[in-house]
Amino acid sequence: MKADPRGVLTGAHFIDGDHACGxxxxxxxxxxxxxxPITPSTExxxxxxxxxxxxxxxxxxxEDEIASSIAILGAVWAGAKAMTVTSGPGFSLMMEHxxxxxxxxxxxxxxxxxxxxxxxxxxxxxxxxxxxxxxWGSHGDYEIIALCPNSPQECFDLTIHAFNLSExxxxxxxxxxxxxxxxxxxxxVIPPAxxxxxxPRRFTDKKxxxxxxxxxxxxxxxxxxxxxxxxxIHVTGLTHDERGYPVMNADCQEKCVHRLVDKIRKxxxxxxxxxxxxxxxxxxxxxxxxxxxxxxxxxxQKAKDKGIKVGNFRLITAWPFPEKRIxxxxxxxxxxxxxxxxxxxxxxxxxRVVGGKASVYLxxxxxxxxxxxxxxxxxILEAVK
Amino acid sequence: xxxxxxxEQYLRxxxxxxxxxxxxGLGTTVNCFVRALSExxxxxxxxxxxxxxxxxxxxxxxLKLDSFHTTHGRAIPFATGLKLANPKxxxxxxxxxxxxxxxxxxxxxxxxxxxMDIAVICVNNFTYGMTGGQVGPxxxxxxxxxxxxYGNCEEPFNLPYLADCAGAVYVARWTxxxxxxxxxxxxxxxQKKGFSFLEIISPCPTLYGRRNRLGDGLEMMExxxxxxxxxxGENTKNVDIKFKGPIICxxxxxxxxxxxxxxxxxxxxxxxxxxxxxxxxx
Numbered sequence: 046m047k048a049d050p051r052g053v054l055t056g057a058h059f060i061d062g063d064h065a066c067g068x069x070x071x072x073x074x075x076x077x078x079x080x081x082p083i084t085p086s087t088e089x090x091x092x093x094x095x096x097x098x099x100x101x102x103x104x105x106x107x108e109d110e111i112a113s114s115i116a117i118l119g120a121v122w123a124g125a126k127a128m129t130v131t132s133g134p135g136f137s138l139m140m141e142h143x144x145x146x147x148x149x150x151x152x153x154x155x156x157x158x159x160x161x162x163x164x165x166x167x168x169x170x171x172x173x174x175x176x177x178x179x180x181w182g183s184h185g186d187y188e189i190i191a192l193c194p195n196s197p198q199e200c201f202d203l204t205i206h207a208f209n210l211s212e213x214x215x216x217x218x219x220x221x222x223x224x225x226x227x228x229x230x231x232x233x234v235i236p237p238a239x240x241x242x243x244x245p246r247r248f249t250d251k252k253x254x255x256x257x258x259x260x261x262x263x264x265x266x267x268x269x270x271x272x273x274x275x276x277x278i279h280v281t282g283l284t285h286d287e288r289g290y291p292v293m294n295a296d297c298q299e300k301c302v303h304r305l306v307d308k309i310r311k312x313x314x315x316x317x318x319x320x321x322x323x324x325x326x327x328x329x330x331x332x333x334x335x336x337x338x339x340x341x342x343x344x345x346q347k348a349k350d351k352g353i354k355v356g357n358f359r360l361i362t363a364w365p366f367p368e369k370r371i372x373x374x375x376x377x378x379x380x381x382x383x384x385x386x387x388x389x390x391x392x393x394x395x396x397r398v399v400g401g402k403a404s405v406y407l408x409x410x411x412x413x414x415x416x417x418x419x420x421x422x423x424x425i426l427e428a429v430k
Numbered sequence: 431x432x433x434x435x436x437x438e439q440y441l442r443x444x445x446x447x448x449x450x451x452x453x454x455g456l457g458t459t460v461n462c463f464v465r466a467l468s469e470x471x472x473x474x475x476x477x478x479x480x481x482x483x484x485x486x487x488x489x490x491x492x493l494k495l496d497s498f499h500t501t502h503g504r505a506i507p508f509a510t511g512l513k514l515a516n517p518k519x520x521x522x523x524x525x526x527x528x529x530x531x532x533x534x535x536x537x538x539x540x541x542x543x544x545x546m547d548i549a550v551i552c553v554n555n556f557t558y559g560m561t562g563g564q565v566g567p568x569x570x571x572x573x574x575x576x577x578x579x580y581g582n583c584e585e586p587f588n589l590p591y592l593a594d595c596a597g598a599v600y601v602a603r604w605t606x607x608x609x610x611x612x613x614x615x616x617x618x619x620x621q622k623k624g625f626s627f628l629e630i631i632s633p634c635p636t637l638y639g640r641r642n643r644l645g646d647g648l649e650m651m652e653x654x655x656x657x658x659x660x661x662x663g664e665n666t667k668n669v670d671i672k673f674k675g676p677i678i679c680x681x682x683x684x685x686x687x688x689x690x691x692x693x694x695x696x697x698x699x700x701x702x703x704x705x706x707x708x709x710x711x712x
């Protein structure tokens with residue numbers, strides 16, 4: 046279906062990534078946001094608080110990030126599309142509810158505008174060091190989807206995409222921004238509403254007496270109902286059977302949790318998104334995401350100017366990781382160079398997937414600013430030696 | 431059919447027997463609640479139950495309503511999202527003292543402050559039952575628990591006073607002995623608009639009663655009968671509960687304040703020309 050034109054600010058804008066993310070949410074049909082102020086993500090909720098009264102939404106500033114991260118789940122079960130927005134310390138507080146969203150298969154979006162950590166770290170300065178937390182931060186086994194915009198335009202586009210994926214797979218989707226992308230102001234083009242594709246909620250067409258809340262469809266995703274529709278559903282964070290009732294044994298755990306994992310793993314080819322240039326005939330591939338993908342371009346250009354065959358590979362989904370394509374490339378290229386603003390997070394996933402078929406080099410950075418392109422360039426030189 | 435208990439139609443009978451111990455007061459509270467439901471004239475499809483974690487947290491799983499068993503301490507913010515996305519729903523949080531007041535205490539006071547239109551039913555058994563009887567935010571001084579083996583040395587919260595000070599529009603306390611008053615109070619919180627708080631003093635003979643030599647479930651009920659004092663309208667300051675002391679019961683607060691959404695609509699209407707008051711998303 047197409048976006049609801051109410052609230053879509055069609056046209057060209059000069060706004061930062063945080064504001065673009067807020068507009069993306071509104072365009073996607075999000076009408077409930079609960080948040081708690083935290084630098085460098087606050088502008089997203091400021092935008093929402095100003096805009097929602099004009100397009101029929103409710104914003105509530107909760108007492109903390111724990112409350113924000115579960116208020117959105119409540120709103121979803123009442124039929125809303127909902128999102129919360131935070132940065133590192135708040136993201137840490139939200140972890141339990143990422144698990145609850147996975148377990149109850151609640152379609153919802155979490156935005157993390159990453160800053161330097163650990164702990165309070167560098168509140169106003171960039172990092173990309175929550176990437177593993179996004180994947181593994183809540184306890185237990187589960188799968189999520191995480192997207193990495195590298196421009197304000199993508200903050201808009203990928204926020205819509207995040208909502209669509211969350212609805213399609215009934216899974217929490219993380220938008221892993223960083224301080225640079227969040228605070229960078231650029232041209233953002235918002236298309237007309239009838240050009241924005243929206244994945245509608247998977248409401249069941251079954252009657253209450255024949256509906257099983259956790260009986261999956263063919264793609265392993267069950268269809269949903271909302272509170273007040275007469276289905277008298279039970280939703281629990283406990284391990285549950287297809288009726289949604291708690292069952293405390295290993296068989297039910299296997300059935301319940303295995304599907305939560307499989308519905309993403311088995312659909313990974315459809316979910317994975319990346320961008321690549323010059324990877325067909327190159328010696329070394331630079332793999333990056335977010336703001337670092339823009340810094341890497343300069344290093345790649347410089348290496349090309351020196352006659353080195355360098356490919357560019359940008360992760361758009363960090364999770365699921367584009368495993369299949371990286372494996373193909375690993376058989377063909379000499380090396381991968383991966384800059385990221387941390388001391389090795391997505392790099393270790395890259396290393397695992399490459400599996401020794403090519404050399405892998407990390408270009409680490411502790412955060413606080415972006416890489417010097419020279420550091421990436423030097424690593425490219427090292428890699429082709 | 432005539433010998434079926436009338437409460438059965440409100441319960442998920444396929445989940446019975448429940449997990450609660452003999453002598454536990456939770457079954458009594460659920461019995462009172464479904465009787466209140468049967469008389470409150472709210473369509474059952476519009477009522478949602480939200481629980482946190484713990485023995486009382488399991489109430490959500492037994493009631494045949496849209497029911498949500500959330501995370502520990504977070505029933506109130508979940509209920510907040512549910513209510514705001516669909517204000518037509520009557521949202522009832524039904525949870526325990528540890529869940530609502532210790533780990534969830536911050537959410538409790540803020541929901542009361544902003545007068546979120548939800549009912550909060552807190553079953554207070556003075557201990558953490560599900561985890562085996564630990565000291566909690568309502569355990570009286572000197573009471574023994576597994577993590578206060580020499581007697582509790584912390585002052586507990588006086589829950590009606592806390593709710594009153596934080597802004598609740600309805601505050602009452604009853605024990606599981608007072609089934610008629612309790613049922614009526616439940617009807618009142620179901621009808622009341624705004625943040626309504628009902629504390630239910632309930633026996634946990636297995637973990638609290640036994641360790642503190644308060645007897646079995648029946649003896650604890652006898653204690654409530656002998657030591658409860660009904661003082662409607664009492665200043666909530668005066669209703670704190672001491673170890674082996676009297677239990678002041680009654681309706682203490684019943685007042686009107688604009689709810690969160692009423693305030694939001696009023697303020698936005700004043701500032702934004704052509705603002706369409708928010709009445710729900712769905």
